[in-house]
Amino acid sequence: MQIADHITELIGGTPLVRLSRVVPPGSGLVAAKIEYLNPGGSVKDRIALKLVTAAEEAGDLQPGGTIVEPTSGNTGVGLALVAQQRGYRCIFVCPDKVGKDKIDVLRAYGAEVRVTPTSVPPEHPDSYYSVSDRLAAEIPGAFKPNQYENPNGPASHYETTGPEIWEQTHGEITHLVAGIGTGGTITGTGRFLKEISQDRAEGRVRVVGVDPEGSVYSGGSGRPYLVEGVGEDMWPGAYDPSVPDEVVAVSDAESFAMTRRLALEEGLLVGGSCGMAVVGALRVAEREPDAKIVVILPDGGRGYLGKIFDDGWMASYGFLTGDGERTTVGDVL
Ligand code: PMP
DSSP: OOOOSSGGGGOSOOOEEEOOTTSOTTOOEEEEEEGGGSTTSBTHHHHHHHHHHHHHHHTSSOTTOEEEEEOSSHHHHHHHHHHHHHTOEEEEEEETTSOHHHHHHHHHTTOEEEEEOTTSOTTSTTSHHHHHHHHHHHSTTEEOOOTTTOTHHHHHIIIIIHHHHHHHTTTOOOEEEEEOSSSHHHHHHHHHHHHHTTTOTTOOOEEEEEEETTSGGGTOOSOOOOOSSOOOSSOOTTOOTTSOSEEEEEOHHHHHHHHHHHHHHHOOOBOHHHHHHHHHHHHHHHHOTTOEEEEEEOBBSGGGTTTTTOHHHHHHTTTTSSSSOOOOOGGGO
16 A cells, blocks of 8 residues: 655655746746645755754754754744654744744644744844754754755755656756755755766756845845745855856746746746746746756745735735836835
């Protein structure tokens, strides 16, 4: 009988689906890797499993230990799932700008959530960073995975996402396209695909990073942008900038318009960083009609119903003008 012993055994092994309606005629093939089909609903389940397993192997996490991480989103869900299975306590630290729905999801999985004020600087004792550092130092047996710096994040993608894509495309993939947040996905997946294809007659897989306009990976100075989960104002250790062959910048307006089209035209209810990544993939597909592109779609769209899929929210930022115009988001962030 095909019965998993636990839901965490079903992490990874996500399918590829061809995008058809959003891809202009005459463009290259674009296949989307559907990471919302992971048990916790995002690509982050993959790193959660590896971060916890590696910490156990290194002796950093002992039976009955506590996982402490500053996260409000997908990584928290993944860590909560794995922690629950293995009997660890989980404490996540979230700034108070995080929506109640996200905090409720983490609590539903049994995690504890400490909410910190957004309005204090990082060095303040009540800040998101200070509180998580203090909890990790004070709680006996606490372990802080630190997804931005931990090399096991990219390693999880080197071991799972990369080989899956190579096998699913029978080694015919020409381009990998992925958004950059911590950089773990593009670093691990891209490194694997470049290495395995290095002696191929048709040349090595090209790796294209996608970044919100204004973020550091594509040459910006930091914020502001509204797309969630991608872009940074600093360079994390999980990101190896030598892996991408190029990094393209995409505006919030283009990202959100494409996110809506993916739901309406392709039946894919996904998050804003997925729309962003698909805009990047289409830029490659339009210039290279023979390309076989795989684009990673990190999460589902249910967490964004009150934002990207809400006309009032979109209009309040000037995203519904119909001509791709965007108003400045400046101080609303
Ligand atoms: N999209 C979303 C919604 C995410 O949560 C993340 C993770 N921060 C990413 C994209 C980017 O993935 P990575 O951190 O591996 O670069």
